[in-house]
Amino acid sequence: MARKSPSSNSLQVRQLSCERDGRVLFAGLDFELGAGQALQVEGANGAGKTTLLRTLIGSAGDFTGEIAWNERAFPAALPDLRAHLLYIGHGAGVRRGLTPLENLAWYGAGRGEAMRALEQVDLFGFEDSLCHQLSAGQNRRVALARLFLPGAPPLWILDEPLAALDVAGVSALQGQMACHLSRGGSILFTSHQPLALAGLRTLNLSEYATEEPEPLAEEGTDVFA
Amino acid sequence: MSSLEQPVLDYTPRARNVAGFVALLRSELLLALRRSADIANPLLFFVTVLALLPLGVGPEPDLLARLAPGMIWVVALLATLLSQESLFRGDFEDGSLEQLALAPQPLYFAVLAKVSVHWLVTGLPLALLSPLLGMMLNLPSGGYLSLFLSLLLGTASLSLIGAVGAALTVGLRRAGLLLALIVMPLYVPVLIFGTGAVQAAVDGYAYGPQLAILAALLAGGTALAPLAAAGAIRISLDN
Numbered sequence: 120m121a122r123k124s125p126s127s128n129s130l131q132v133r134q135l136s137c138e139r140d141g142r143v144l145f146a147g148l149d150f151e152l153g154a155g156q157a158l159q160v161e162g163a164n165g166a167g168k169t170t171l172l173r174t175l176i177g178s179a180g181d182f183t184g185e186i187a188w189n190e191r192a193f194p195a196a197l198p199d200l201r202a203h204l205l206y207i208g209h210g211a212g213v214r215r216g217l218t219p220l221e222n223l224a225w226y227g228a229g230r231g232e233a234m235r236a237l238e239q240v241d242l243f244g245f246e247d248s249l250c251h252q253l254s255a256g257q258n259r260r261v262a263l264a265r266l267f268l269p270g271a272p273p274l275w276i277l278d279e280p281l282a283a284l285d286v287a288g289v290s291a292l293q294g295q296m297a298c299h300l301s302r303g304g305s306i307l308f309t310s311h312q313p314l315a316l317a318g319l320r321t322l323n324l325s326e327y328a329t330e331e332p333e334p335l336a337e338e339g340t341d342v343f344a
Numbered sequence: 345m346s347s348l349e350q351p352v353l354d355y356t357p358r359a360r361n362v363a364g365f366v367a368l369l370r371s372e373l374l375l376a377l378r379r380s381a382d383i384a385n386p387l388l389f390f391v392t393v394l395a396l397l398p399l400g401v402g403p404e405p406d407l408l409a410r411l412a413p414g415m416i417w418v419v420a421l422l423a424t425l426l427s428q429e430s431l432f433r434g435d436f437e438d439g440s441l442e443q444l445a446l447a448p449q450p451l452y453f454a455v456l457a458k459v460s461v462h463w464l465v466t467g468l469p470l471a472l473l474s475p476l477l478g479m480m481l482n483l484p485s486g487g488y489l490s491l492f493l494s495l496l497l498g499t500a501s502l503s504l505i506g507a508v509g510a511a512l513t514v515g516l517r518r519a520g521l522l523l524a525l526i527v528m529p530l531y532v533p534v535l536i537f538g539t540g541a542v543q544a545a546v547d548g549y550a551y552g553p554q555l556a557i558l559a560a561l562l563a564g565g566t567a568l569a570p571l572a573a574a575g576a577i578r579i580s581l582d583n
């Protein structure tokens with residue numbers, strides 16, 4: 120990559136507004152995420168949390184405003200951002216026909232590091248079971264095991280990482296997130312649950328909604344589509 | 345808590361183009377072999393349709409011999425098409441297609457890996473089975489080698505072309521017919537030169553030129569189809 124020594128990875132968003140299916144989800148969004156910082160995105164169902172995350176990783180193209188990674192604007196900065204990104208979305212990226220160990224190998228982990236990561240998400244003993252035999256929460260843990268691999272990228276963007284996790288899973292994840300922040304990483308995540316992280320800021324997308332929220336029946340579905 | 349203590353600021357992305365391709369190829373192959381029903385389906389279709397053909401048109405050896413090159417090729421083409429729809433679907437649904445699109449290595453290689461495995465589990469077995477079906481249909485003895493070789497080259501092109509259609513339609517719920525409509529016209533040149541090679545061999549002519557054209561189609565397809573499919577995947581993911 121062009122930047123050899125990024126002294127501080129930072130993601131800046133200025134006056135961002137996103138549109139989906141002809142509807143403006145939010146407008147005038149401003150925030151900055153620097154090294155060692157965490158930001159929790161909140162908002163009602165359909166407020167555009169997933170759309171925001173997918174816009175930031177360059178997967179959803181419809182936005183106005185400015186997104187910059189290390190002072191370089193999108194879309195020129197996208198390859199560099201993606202090289203420093205670990206993204207876990209709604210579809211967790213866990214292939215059901217593979218075992219947890221094979222899934223992590225698919226993400227480039229060696230056997231030893233993958234075993235250690237699986238141990239930390241409490242999947243020891245399940246490493247050779249097929250993922251479609253595991254529960255939803257266990258599959259979530261397989262996806263989250265990527266956060267426990269050595270050499271994880273500095274920017275984490277996580278969509279509902281706590282979904283389907285039990286109490287022990289949440290606390291393990293919380294610990295790993297704190298550890299990542301202390302090493303100078305940055306985390307942007309969506310969640311409806313409060314997380315105990317030092318210096319955690321929250322961003323409520325509903326405050327940036329442009330229109331009156333529509334009836335629930337019409338909302339909700341589009342973000343997950 | 346964690347085994348790693350070094351700061352992440354001096355993070356350098358792992359360059360793993362070749363290793364990434366090999367890892368992808370391995371897991372794709374593993375997945376394909378575990379879904380053995382998906383491998384068996386096109387083969388069963390191939391064998392069943394061609395076994396029914398003599399019942400439909402009558403068992404006269406001369407008639408069957410005349411039909412054999414074209415019928416074997418058309419059914420092989422349909423069998424490939426049948427298996428094509430699911431090429432990216434599973435990955436699209438579980439989010440791993442998005443992960444591939446975000447990965448630092450080009451999506452081209454990911455598509456190439458998937459298509460290679462698709463060919464290994466459909467095209468290659470079809471080509472290997474074809475002499476047996478040629479015998480069932482009384483194919484003249486001169487045609488066997490050209491049938492095998494033309495299917496070997498041709499099915500690889502079909503897999504590549506079909507990947508573009510599969511990538512374009514992966515975001516749609518019921519894509520089967522649309523996929524066929526997109527892909528069928530592009531299959532036509534492969535079909536023409538494939539049957540042409542077999543017919544030429546049966547008639548006792550040289551079939552080298554037809555095979556050369558099939559190989560050229562394959563070379564062009566290898567260079568261009570994964571690019572087109574990668575672009576189509578990005579479009580499919582963006583909504």
